[in-house]
Amino acid sequence: DVKVTQSSRYLVKRTGEKVFLECVQDMDHENMFWYRQDPGLGLRLIYFSYDVKMKEKGDIPEGYSVSREKKERFSLILESASTNQTSMYLCASSFWFVGQAQETQYFGPGTRLLVL
Amino acid sequence: KQEVTQIPAALSVPEGENLVLNCSFTDSAIYNLQWFRQDPGKGLTSLLLIQSSQREQTSGRLNASLDKSSGRSTLYIAASQPGDSATYLCAVSYTGGFKTIFGAGTRLFVKA
Numbered sequence: 001d002v003k004v005t006q007s008s009r010y011l012v013k014r015t016g017e018k019v020f021l022e023c024v025q026d027m028d029h030e031n032m033f034w035y036r037q038d039p040g041l042g043l044r045l046i047y048f049s050y051d052v053k054m055k056e057k058g059d060i061p062e063g064y065s066v067s068r069e070k071k072e073r074f075s076l077i078l079e080s081a082s083t084n085q086t087s088m089y090l091c092a093s094s095f096w097f098v099g100q101a102q103e104t105q106y107f108g109p110g111t112r113l114l115v116l
Numbered sequence: 117k118q119e120v121t122q123i124p125a126a127l128s129v130p131e132g133e134n135l136v137l138n139c140s141f142t143d144s145a146i147y148n149l150q151w152f153r154q155d156p157g158k159g160l161t162s163l164l165l166i167q168s169s170q171r172e173q174t175s176g177r178l179n180a181s182l183d184k185s186s187g188r189s190t191l192y193i194a195a196s197q198p199g200d201s202a203t204y205l206c207a208v209s210y211t212g213g214f215k216t217i218f219g220a221g222t223r224l225f226v227k228a
Contacts, residue, residue: 004159042120042205055225057185058215091160104215105207107159 003027004108006091011113021092021111031075031094034058034066036087043090046081063089083101087110089111118143120208120220122219126182129196130227137222138193139206144184151180151191152205160205196226 007022025032031050035043035058046057047066055066063085067075074093078085089112092105119142129135139149149165152160164173164180166189172181179192193200206219 040220043218044216088157092160099186104162104165105160106154107161109159110157112157 002098003094004091004106006089006108007110008111011111013078013081013113013115015082015115017078017081019028019081019113019115020077020114021076021089021090021094023074023108024072025092025093025097025106026072027106028071029093029095029106032068033092033094033106034044034064034074034076035090035092036060036085036104037090038087047092060101071110081113083115086113086115117219118208120206120217120219122204122222123224124222125220126223126225128225128227131196131198133190133196133226134194135196135224137193137204137206137224139189139191139219141187141189141206141217143208143210145210146184147209149180149182149189149202150207150209150216151188151189152204152207154205158200163204190214193224196224198226198228199225201226210219 004025033048034046036041049055049068065077090110091108096107121140150165151163154160166173166182175193182189192196203221203223207216209216
């Protein structure tokens, strides 16, 4: 069965802290994604990765960085957490077919982050 | 600008009713369109995926249609049940890119 797991369901951090969100998939997918979801705004792409050590900025990369050292693991890093980064963070993965767009994305359960 | 809009934002119906959720997209050159379900505080679960060459897809009580020329998709839910209560999101992918654009979702509440 397809599985994407995220390290924490709920996190509370203080302003200025460095925050690590981990995502692991067991489907050997090439693509991995980090989104944030806010009421009324839908899902917004922060970063994605199409291969190990490869990363591309999404729509809202400011204040975030990512790391992909292994194919199955994609980490989102908040270098210095701020209150406006309080949100639901969703990780996803998908296969990639050369010359085409991606197919179905599989999502993790999400991490609800509160920055005080 | 590529955008996906879902109307209504929220919907409440009595159990047993058939209902339609709407999705519209501004750029009709899509590769595929997906409908997802999201339960409160959870991740997204894919319900149906329609390729650009297809007109509809069906799974159980769910039927999704696609009209590329008008930039619209609908998700039809037959004989709704309280367990169908969730947020339904529409997402569009375009050829040659990794970007999937999501709508803000329709929050559905089915009353017993």
